[in-house]
Amino acid sequence: MKxxxxxxxxxxxxxxxxxxxxxxxxxxxxxxxxxxxxxxENRLYCGQAVTKTVDGKDYDPSMKLGEQ
Structure with a gap:
């Protein structure tokens, strides 16, 4: 899964x-x-997209993506 x-x-x-x-x-x-x-707020905010391929697992909407 990606x-x-x-x-x-x-x-x-x-x-x-x-x-x-x-x-x-x-x-x-x-x-x-x-x-x-x-x-x-006089503040600069950043954002960065990241992706990861994980073999042997199927996506589940309840998973915590940061722990994969």
Whole structure:
């Protein structure tokens, strides 16, 4: 099965660590990172899609994708 996640968060080191953690667990970057500015909070937010192929399992909507 092929899994998809979209990681989001403030543009800070914690976001980079979340993406790095996903990459080290076998996820691959999918497309370019996205950025948006929240003027009310005066803060930049990031998003990055990641995908992962898992052999021998079938998709189930109740699964926690981050644990695969």
């Amino acid at each position: 899994l998809y996640r979209f990681l989001t968060g403030p543009d800070d080191a914690s976001f980079c660590h979340r993406v790095t953690d996903a990459l080290n667990k076998g996820w691959e970057l999918h497309g370019s990172p996205q950025h948006t500015f929240n003027a009310a």
